[in-house]
Amino acid sequence: MLRKARSVFWLAMFPVILLLSGSLSPVWADEKADRRYQVNMEPGVTAVGADIFSLHMLIFWICVVIGIVVFGVMFYSIYAHRKSRGVTPATFHESTKVEIAWTVVPFLILLGMAVPATSTLIDVYDTEDAEIDILVTGYQWKWKYEYLQDNGENVSFFSNLKTSQEEIYNTDDKGQFYLLAVDEPLVIPVDTKVRFLVTAYDVIHSMWVPELAVKKDAIPGFINETWTRAEKTGIYRGQCAELCGKDHGFMPVVVNVVERDEYDAWLADKQAQAAEIAALMEQTFTMDDLMARGQDVYNRACLACHGANGEGGVGKAIAGSAIAMGPIDGHFDIVINGSRANAAMQAFGGQLNDVDMAAVLTFQRNAFGNNMGEMVQPIDVYNYKQGQ
Amino acid sequence: MGDHHHGPAKGLSRWLFATNHKDIGTMYLWFSFAMFLVGGAFAMIIRAELFQPGMQLIRPEFFNQMTTMHGLIMVFGAIMPAFVGLANWMIPMMIGAPDMALPRMNNWSFWILPPAFLLLLATMFMEGGGPAFGWTFYAPLSTTYAPPSVTFFIFGVHILGLSSIMGSINIVATVMNLRAPGMTYMKMPLFVWTWFITAYLLIAVMPVLAGAVTMMLMDIHFGTSFFSAAGGGDPVLFQHVFWFFGHPEVYIIILPAFGVVSQIIPAFARKPLFGYDSMVYATASIAFLSFIVWAHHMYTVGMPIAGELFFMYATMLIAVPTGVKVFNWITTMWRGAMTFETPMLFCIGFVVLFTIGGFTGLMLSIAPSDFQYHDSYFVVAHFHYVMVAGAVFSMTAAVYYWLPKWCGKMYNETMGKTHFWISFIGFNVTFFPQHFVGLAGMPRRIPDYALQFADFNMMSSIGAFIYGASQLLFLYNVIATIVGGKPVSDEKVWEGAEGLEWTVPTPAPFHTFSTPPQVR
Numbered sequence: 001m002l003r004k005a006r007s008v009f010w011l012a013m014f015p016v017i018l019l020l021s022g023s024l025s026p027v028w029a030d031e032k033a034d035r036r037y038q039v040n041m042e043p044g045v046t047a048v049g050a051d052i053f054s055l056h057m058l059i060f061w062i063c064v065v066i067g068i069v070v071f072g073v074m075f076y077s078i079y080a081h082r083k084s085r086g087v088t089p090a091t092f093h094e095s096t097k098v099e100i101a102w103t104v105v106p107f108l109i110l111l112g113m114a115v116p117a118t119s120t121l122i123d124v125y126d127t128e129d130a131e132i133d134i135l136v137t138g139y140q141w142k143w144k145y146e147y148l149q150d151n152g153e154n155v156s157f158f159s160n161l162k163t164s165q166e167e168i169y170n171t172d173d174k175g176q177f178y179l180l181a182v183d184e185p186l187v188i189p190v191d192t193k194v195r196f197l198v199t200a201y202d203v204i205h206s207m208w209v210p211e212l213a214v215k216k217d218a219i220p221g222f223i224n225e226t227w228t229r230a231e232k233t234g235i236y237r238g239q240c241a242e243l244c245g246k247d248h249g250f251m252p253v254v255v256n257v258v259e260r261d262e263y264d265a266w267l268a269d270k271q272a273q274a275a276e277i278a279a280l281m282e283q284t285f286t287m288d289d290l291m292a293r294g295q296d297v298y299n300r301a302c303l304a305c306h307g308a309n310g311e312g313g314v315g316k317a318i319a320g321s322a323i324a325m326g327p328i329d330g331h332f333d334i335v336i337n338g339s340r341a342n343a344a345m346q347a348f349g350g351q352l353n354d355v356d357m358a359a360v361l362t363f364q365r366n367a368f369g370n371n372m373g374e375m376v377q378p379i380d381v382y383n384y385k386q387g388q
Numbered sequence: 389m390g391d392h393h394h395g396p397a398k399g400l401s402r403w404l405f406a407t408n409h410k411d412i413g414t415m416y417l418w419f420s421f422a423m424f425l426v427g428g429a430f431a432m433i434i435r436a437e438l439f440q441p442g443m444q445l446i447r448p449e450f451f452n453q454m455t456t457m458h459g460l461i462m463v464f465g466a467i468m469p470a471f472v473g474l475a476n477w478m479i480p481m482m483i484g485a486p487d488m489a490l491p492r493m494n495n496w497s498f499w500i501l502p503p504a505f506l507l508l509l510a511t512m513f514m515e516g517g518g519p520a521f522g523w524t525f526y527a528p529l530s531t532t533y534a535p536p537s538v539t540f541f542i543f544g545v546h547i548l549g550l551s552s553i554m555g556s557i558n559i560v561a562t563v564m565n566l567r568a569p570g571m572t573y574m575k576m577p578l579f580v581w582t583w584f585i586t587a588y589l590l591i592a593v594m595p596v597l598a599g600a601v602t603m604m605l606m607d608i609h610f611g612t613s614f615f616s617a618a619g620g621g622d623p624v625l626f627q628h629v630f631w632f633f634g635h636p637e638v639y640i641i642i643l644p645a646f647g648v649v650s651q652i653i654p655a656f657a658r659k660p661l662f663g664y665d666s667m668v669y670a671t672a673s674i675a676f677l678s679f680i681v682w683a684h685h686m687y688t689v690g691m692p693i694a695g696e697l698f699f700m701y702a703t704m705l706i707a708v709p710t711g712v713k714v715f716n717w718i719t720t721m722w723r724g725a726m727t728f729e730t731p732m733l734f735c736i737g738f739v740v741l742f743t744i745g746g747f748t749g750l751m752l753s754i755a756p757s758d759f760q761y762h763d764s765y766f767v768v769a770h771f772h773y774v775m776v777a778g779a780v781f782s783m784t785a786a787v788y789y790w791l792p793k794w795c796g797k798m799y800n801e802t803m804g805k806t807h808f809w810i811s812f813i814g815f816n817v818t819f820f821p822q823h824f825v826g827l828a829g830m831p832r833r834i835p836d837y838a839l840q841f842a843d844f845n846m847m848s849s850i851g852a853f854i855y856g857a858s859q860l861l862f863l864y865n866v867i868a869t870i871v872g873g874k875p876v877s878d879e880k881v882w883e884g885a886e887g888l889e890w891t892v893p894t895p896a897p898f899h900t901f902s903t904p905p906q907v908r
Contacts, residue, residue: 035828035840036839036840036842036843037824037843037844038824038827038828038840039823039824039827039828040824040827040828041760041827041828042828042829048756051756052756052757052759052760055754055756055757056751056754056757056760059750059751059754059757060751063747063750063751066747067743067744067747070714070715070718070743071740071743073718073722074718074721074736074739074740077718077721077722077723077724077726078721078726078728078736081657081721081722081723081724081725081726082725082726082727082728083658083725083726083727084727087723087725088725089657089658089659089723089724089725090659090722090723090724091659091660092662092723093659093660093661093662093663093664093720094662094663094664094665094666095663098663098719099663099666099712102711102712102715103708103712106707106708106711107705107708110704110705110707110708113704113754114700114701114704117700117754117755117756117757118697118700120756121693121696121697121700121755121756122693123756124756124759125693125696140533167442168442168443168836169442169443170442170443170444174441174442174839176839177838178441178838178839179441179836179837179838180838202528202532202533203526203528203529203532203533204526204528204529204623206688206762206763208763208829208831210760210828210829213759213760215688215759215760215762215763216688216690217688217689217690219617219623219624219689219690220528220616220617220623221616221617221618221622221623222617222622222623222624222690224689224690225690237838238829239829239831239834240831241688241762241763241764241831242526242763243452243521243522243526243529243832243833244529245452245520245521245529245533246448246449246452246520247448248448248452248831248833248834249448249831249833249834249835249836249837250448250836314449343532343533344533
């Protein structure tokens with residue numbers, strides 16, 4: 001059915017596509033050529049997704065049939081009952097029987113649609129018996145994934161857009177997964193029921209991965225549930241679906257579905273990394289280490305609002321800023337706790353670990369010509385947080 | 389006619405102090421067309437930015453302002469006032485009334501509109517920019533995270549809600565009190581019926597919208613927490629209140645369009661409307677159902693399954709009365725003697741494209757499928773099929789149909805037909821591919837998109853420029869008609885036209901039906 005639907009659409013659009021691709025073919029070659037003329041929903045890699053897809057096709061074909069009948073009658077009438085053919089208009093203008101018929105028949109068709117729709121909806125809502133629980137939190141404009149563990153430390157990390165500003169602003173070639181690549185994807189095991197607990201930190205977001213048949217609004221202050229069970233390994237890409245401000249189009253959801261043992265190894269590795277960060281917190285870093293790490297952190301956490309050269313944008317300028325060049329406590333306060341006056345400046349205290357926080361503060365105080373010459377160490381961050 | 393009856397006042401005071409339904413109708417129509425061009429210009433900016441992947445012309449924050457203003461201006465500034473203008477012109481002439489029942493309020497309900505929209509447009513020049521949270525302005529993006537200009541936006545919405553409520557009261561009062569002797573309810577033209585029902589919808593839901601924006605105002609300035617969980621409120625409450633207004637709102641837009649099509653198709657089929665009674669009952673059923681389906685805009689917010697099922701079943705039911713209407717229009721054409729002047733072409737375009745929009749609406753009503761469609765371009769395609777090919781096409785048909793009666797001159801038929809074909813093709817090239825990208829996973833309201841969506845978006849943009857340009861042809865045709873069109877003097881401009889408005893002289897004099905006609 002899928003193939004058929006595609007070819008019908010394709011045939012219908014063929015002349016237009018041909019015309020456009022001949023004369024206006026874009027210069028950027030899309031390596032994902034198979035997706036380029038995708039005209040229909042994907043059944044995806046889950047049982048629910050396949051059910052939704054067949055429901056979608058069922059209603060689609062019912063609509064096509066009704067459309068052919070209705071438009072067929074209309075166009076025949078337009079052809080046959082025109083004044084230029086010398087017809088005399090009829091005068092009939094009502095029939096209760098006919099009206100009842102075309103009230104009852106559509107109603108019965110709708111009943112037929114309601115049955116499979118109801119059973120699929122019940123499946124979509126069945127979040128029971130999941131093996132893995134992941135807390136998904138939408139932030140302006142990134143996702144945080146936290147693996148809730150019954151025993152041992154929770155693993156949590158942020159997932160940021162990897163596409164560079166240069167690609168977005170056309171000074172660099174656009175990569176294959178332009179706007180759909182992240183620095184760190186969500187990782188889940190194949191053939192395992194995974195429950196997502198979805199919420200948001202600031203405004204409403206919506207987690208959408210078409211091939212996993214997952215879409216759920218992330219609402220600040222409330223936790224929604226949804227689930228998936230991927231039957232095939234691979235990387236599945238989606239985007240935030242609810243308008244959430246400036247960079248709504250720039251916060252993809254990327255899910256890497258892997259074999260179970262690979263997942264277990266990955267999780268163990270993440271837990272080890274968490275322990276490593278804990279160890280790093282006790283270290284003292286050199287200026288060069290802090291600046292290098294700080295640049296990375298800046299690029300993923302600050303750049304979107306404050307600009308590549310600290311020149312500002314949505315956010316205030318950091319180059320020459322009174323905060324970045326003022327007393328360190330003020331700088332700690334705004335970055336760790338966010339701005340009370342301007343909600344767009346988030347509290348990064350919970351988003352960055354103390355090492356990254358120290359690095360980015362050092363970077364901001366010394367880059368872009370700020371040249372304060374002072375370093376911030378993880379222990380300083382720790383002490384500030386403890387002190388408040 | 390006594391001596392104290394005379395023609396319009398001279399100069400600006402004719403318009404500023406207008407109480408004549410025709411003058412006020414004219415002002416509404418021109419105002420809405422101006423807003424249509426402004427909203428259209430915003431759409432052109434959106435499509436220009438989406439012509440290619442990457443950010444070329446504007447910044448994401450400005451893009452969001454454009455989508456927001458495009459929606460607000462088109463819904464509240466273009467479509468609604470256009471139909472109010474049409475109601476002003478036509479309802480008194482269709483029911484044999486000398487004017488609207490409340491002429492001074494009529495003046496007021498028009499004249500508060502331009503300041504409201506000036507205020508709304510002015511927000512774009514304020515610090516922090518204009519509203520950038522979509523025409524649905526979901527909290528907390530529109531409260532805690534909104535630019536300061538949101539307060540002006542709220543005031544603007546209050547004013548235009550006031551205007552709509554006053555306009556609606558006027559229509560209800562006119563229809564109930566000023567019908568000519570013998571014009572019983574079940575003899576009223578369908579355009580009057582659909583507007584009568586629409587007016588009640590407006591009176592019911594505009595205060596709800598006012599409530600929603602007032603709660604926003606309180607949250608922003610007075611420390612309440614209606615929409616903030618941190619203070620015991622709920623962001624989803626906003627969506628329930630908004631869509632309790634918003635769903636009837638879409639029927640407010642489309643019901644008068646149904647009325648227009650029900651007037652025009654019989655005229656050019658030269659055959660009475662089929663199933664008049666069932667058309668009235670279908671309109672009333674749609675109006676009733678519109679109050680109990682609002683949460684189908686919110687299938688993904690995490691409602692309990694019982695709520696989800698209720699809203700799904702109720703929404704599916706709307707297909708029944710809507711289907712009845714389409715079947716009645718087609719049966720009206722059946723065995724008629726049709727000609728295809730511009731108004732008829734736009735009505736046929738309406739029936740075809742609105743029905744396609746209805747089909748996608750039915751698909752969207754299916755809650756589990758909607759989990760994939762929701763907030764994707766599939767939705768954008770759907771509502772443009774019903775809003776543009778529905779409301780705007782029927783409004784265009786109405787202008788071509790009644791323009792000769794209004795100004796006593798005939799428009800250029802060739803130019804009218806050209807306008808139709810360019811619009812029809814441009815519209816479909818714009819919006820049909822949006823079904824594809826939506827199903828393939830492109831979210832709505834994004835300023836930039838993944839490379840796989842590039843071709844269809846380029847196609848969409850080209851279509852949009854064609855459709856946009858065709859509206860300038862429309863403007864030219866209308867002005868050329870008024871200035872130098874071929875005069876018509878027949879009372880009945882169209883051979884098959886029926887109704888009281890075709891019994892008055894052409895062009896319609898300043899005062900009509902000073903003595904009520906007798907309807908048999």
